[in-house]
Amino acid sequence: MRSGHYKESVPSLIVLSDSTAVWVWGGILVLAMAMAPYFLNAYLLSFLVLILITGTGALGLHVLTGCTGLISLGHVGFLLLGAYAYAVPVAKFGAPPLIGFLSAGVVPALVSIVVGVPSLRLKGLYLAITTLAFAFIISHVVLSMSWLTNGARGLPVMRPELLGIDFESDARFAHLCLVVAVATLFAVLNIQRSRVGRAFVAVRDNDIAARTMGINLQAYKLRAFMTSAFISGIAGALFGIYLSFVSVEGFPFLMSIEALAILIVGGLGSTAGVVLGTVLIVLLPEVARIALGMLGPQAEMLFSTAAHELRTVLYGLVIILFLRFEPRGLVGVWRDVKRLWVNWPLRH
Amino acid sequence: MSALLEIQGATKAFRGLVAVSDVSLSVERGEVCSVIGPNGAGKTTLFNLISGVLRPTSGRIVFDGKDMGRVPSHRFAAHGIGRTFQNLALFKHATVVENLLVGCHTSLRSGVFAGAVFFGRARREEIAAREQVEEIVEFLEIEELREKVVGTLSYGQQKRVELGRALACRPKLLLLDEMVSGMNQEETEDIARFILDIRDDYGISVLMIEHNMRIVMDISDRVHVLHFGQKIAEGAPAEIGRDDTVAAAYLGPATAKHPRRLADANR
Ligand SMILES: Nc1ncnc2c1ncn2[C@@H]1O[C@H](COP(=O)(O)OP(=O)(O)OP(=O)(O)O)[C@@H](O)[C@H]1O
Ligand SMILES: [Mg+2]
Numbered sequence: 001m002r003s004g005h006y007k008e009s010v011p012s013l014i015v016l017s018d019s020t021a022v023w024v025w026g027g028i029l030v031l032a033m034a035m036a037p038y039f040l041n042a043y044l045l046s047f048l049v050l051i052l053i054t055g056t057g058a059l060g061l062h063v064l065t066g067c068t069g070l071i072s073l074g075h076v077g078f079l080l081l082g083a084y085a086y087a088v089p090v091a092k093f094g095a096p097p098l099i100g101f102l103s104a105g106v107v108p109a110l111v112s113i114v115v116g117v118p119s120l121r122l123k124g125l126y127l128a129i130t131t132l133a134f135a136f137i138i139s140h141v142v143l144s145m146s147w148l149t150n151g152a153r154g155l156p157v158m159r160p161e162l163l164g165i166d167f168e169s170d171a172r173f174a175h176l177c178l179v180v181a182v183a184t185l186f187a188v189l190n191i192q193r194s195r196v197g198r199a200f201v202a203v204r205d206n207d208i209a210a211r212t213m214g215i216n217l218q219a220y221k222l223r224a225f226m227t228s229a230f231i232s233g234i235a236g237a238l239f240g241i242y243l244s245f246v247s248v249e250g251f252p253f254l255m256s257i258e259a260l261a262i263l264i265v266g267g268l269g270s271t272a273g274v275v276l277g278t279v280l281i282v283l284l285p286e287v288a289r290i291a292l293g294m295l296g297p298q299a300e301m302l303f304s305t306a307a308h309e310l311r312t313v314l315y316g317l318v319i320i321l322f323l324r325f326e327p328r329g330l331v332g333v334w335r336d337v338k339r340l341w342v343n344w345p346l347r348h
Numbered sequence: 349m350s351a352l353l354e355i356q357g358a359t360k361a362f363r364g365l366v367a368v369s370d371v372s373l374s375v376e377r378g379e380v381c382s383v384i385g386p387n388g389a390g391k392t393t394l395f396n397l398i399s400g401v402l403r404p405t406s407g408r409i410v411f412d413g414k415d416m417g418r419v420p421s422h423r424f425a426a427h428g429i430g431r432t433f434q435n436l437a438l439f440k441h442a443t444v445v446e447n448l449l450v451g452c453h454t455s456l457r458s459g460v461f462a463g464a465v466f467f468g469r470a471r472r473e474e475i476a477a478r479e480q481v482e483e484i485v486e487f488l489e490i491e492e493l494r495e496k497v498v499g500t501l502s503y504g505q506q507k508r509v510e511l512g513r514a515l516a517c518r519p520k521l522l523l524l525d526e527m528v529s530g531m532n533q534e535e536t537e538d539i540a541r542f543i544l545d546i547r548d549d550y551g552i553s554v555l556m557i558e559h560n561m562r563i564v565m566d567i568s569d570r571v572h573v574l575h576f577g578q579k580i581a582e583g584a585p586a587e588i589g590r591d592d593t594v595a596a597a598y599l600g601p602a603t604a605k606h607p608r609r610l611a612d613a614n615r
Contacts, residue, residue, distance in 0.1 A: 010475050010478050010479050010482065011475050013478055013482075014471075014474050014475060014478055187464035187465075188464075190463055190464050190465065190466035191460060191463045191464050193466070193474070194458055194462075194463030194464075194466060194470060194474060195453060195456040195457075195458050195463060195473075195474075196458070196459060196460050196463045197463060198442070198446055198449055198450050198453070199450065199453060201439055201441065201442050201446070201450075202439050202442075202450045202453075204439075204441075205438075205439035205440055205441055205442065206437045206438065206439055206440075208401060208433075208437060209433065209437035209438070209439070210439075210450070211400075211401075211421050211422045212399055212400075212401065212424070212425060212430075212431055212437075213425055213450050213451055213453050213454075213513070213517060214422055214423070214424075214425030214426050214453045214454035214517065215422055215450075215453055216420075216422045217422065223459075223460055226460075227460050269441060
């Protein structure tokens with residue numbers, strides 16, 4: 001336990017978690033997900049893959065909106081850019097997939113400077129609107145550059161072969177997504193416990209004090225944009241591969257809302273919240289579909305004909321409900337439950 | 349050697365209002381100086397000029413022999429200017445230790461990638477920073493607050509954390525804006541002791557804005573008095589206590605004949 005009264009060695013104070021339980025349960029969870037492809041049917045496996053990809057993308061937005069406090073509706077723009085930055089070199093020019101993934105991170109990171117610089121002086125609603133415009137400009141540009149992107153026809157992409165490993169099968173592809181998601185999670189957690197991550201939080205909580213501590217506000221906001229875009233781009237590439245087809249239609253604006261909903265439902269600013277929020281938001285439409293199915297075949301029909309609209313309504317609804325009743329998000333609930341458990345009579 | 353801080357004819361005007369008007373003052377190395385003056389006298393504005401939060405309309409700020417006019421605001425910390433704020437400016441969703449670690453920002457190097465990997469140099473520098481923070485935590489006697497989220501602490505505790513954060517910048521000059529306002533007698537005495545230790549043990553010069561005359565009279569080497577943006581007096585605490593213009597500024601001209609009351613002005 002960390003406590004003020006015992007003097008411990010300093011290296012032990014900067015570990016990611018000093019709780020053995022966290023490491024053990026985390027390990028079990030990852031192991032379970034690694035084994036899952038061999039037990040789940042294709043339909044259920046697709047949910048696992050979706051959770052992993054969406055979670056990776058949400059971690060990207062988390063760096064920008066959760067940590068640095070820069071609200072962005074442009075998330076889908078970075079996902080789309082990442083997907084095309086992968087698909088164009090790999091599917092059109094036959095580049096190795098590893099190069100594709102590199103470009104899926106680097107291209108959005110560079111483009112994020114273009115939206116980042118005009119956003120430096122903007123806050124709140126104005127920033128939201130600017131990034132919203134950015135998302136639509138990106139899809140417009142992609143459509144108009146059809147000599148490179150095939151325009152509205154899109155680009156088919158295959159499952160990749162990386163470092164001599166073929167990720168063609170569903171199970172292997174799930175493993176690839178798992179590796180990327182876990183690596184991203186660790187990277188984000190590490191950033192948060194180091195200089196740059198603390199600077200992000202400082203910029204979010206009090207920019208004048210942050211500057212007085214020696215933090216260059218513009219530079220760090222840009223760094224947040226670039227880091228976020230890099231991670232989101234990788235997630236976008238994975239999503240494109242998952243769809244086996246990269247097109248503007250495959251990346252609806254709703255994905256920006258979905259990622260914001262994940263952050264709010266999980267608890268804004270919390271990395272554990274991103275994980276919890278992702279699971280809830282990805283599964284929510286399916287749960288709603290099953291619930292509607294119980295109301296009879298007509299209701300289920302509605303779901304298949306208006307799935308996109310229903311998802312829009314659902315995300316909006318959970319955002320409002322959480323902001324109204326539990327602004328701390330699922331991590332807040334989790335902490336309450338834990339406190340209750342620890343303080344239960346006769347437990348200590 | 350020249351003075352650590354030299355303000356030469358600094359003026360700051362907000363539209364029509366001249367908040368600081370042609371103020372010159374200096375802080376020598378190893379000094380504890382106070383800035384006093386009635387509400388709205390321009391004390392905080394003066395601090396904002398010294399710490400780069402605001403730029404003077406005219407005049408110069410020379411720190412450690414360097415004209416700060418062309419130094420970007422975020423570089424003031426690296427030059428050795430640390431400060432606290434009158435109305436708490438902590439990172440309130442972060443823990444005490446995290447707040448202090450932000451104070452170490454300028455003495456660390458690692459970027460996004462090194463931080464994400466958290467290995468080798470990045471890890472070593474984090475350990476070194478944490479060691480420094482632990483030292484400050486012990487110095488300020490806030491061991492049991494280490495992992496607390498700052499927003500949950502009491503006002504007095506938050507003030508202490510802000511002091512710690514400013515110390516973590518390893519400043520040459522520490523600017524304290526009304527450090528003890530709202531504190532009880534005991535907390536005030538703790539802070540007075542810390543300020544003297546900061547000067548004596550760490551060799552940091554201190555410039556503080558205070559309304560509490562006890563602490564001003566007890567621990568400052570020199571006092572500067574501001575009134576309506578102008579500097580109206582400067583001297584040792586005892587001299588200032590006897591100064592008629594100062595008493596007039598605080599209490600109005602009618603009571604200037606009883607200057608000894610100055611010490612009770614804010615009771
Ligand atoms: N950013 C600003 N814009 C406009 N006016 C300002 C600004 N900052 C300060 N002022 C004005 O400048 C004057 C001096 O303010 P300042 O905060 O420096 O006073 P102070 O001496 O610190 O007072 P107090 O003892 O109440 O803290 C006040 O009239 C204030 O309203
Ligand atoms: Mg003030």
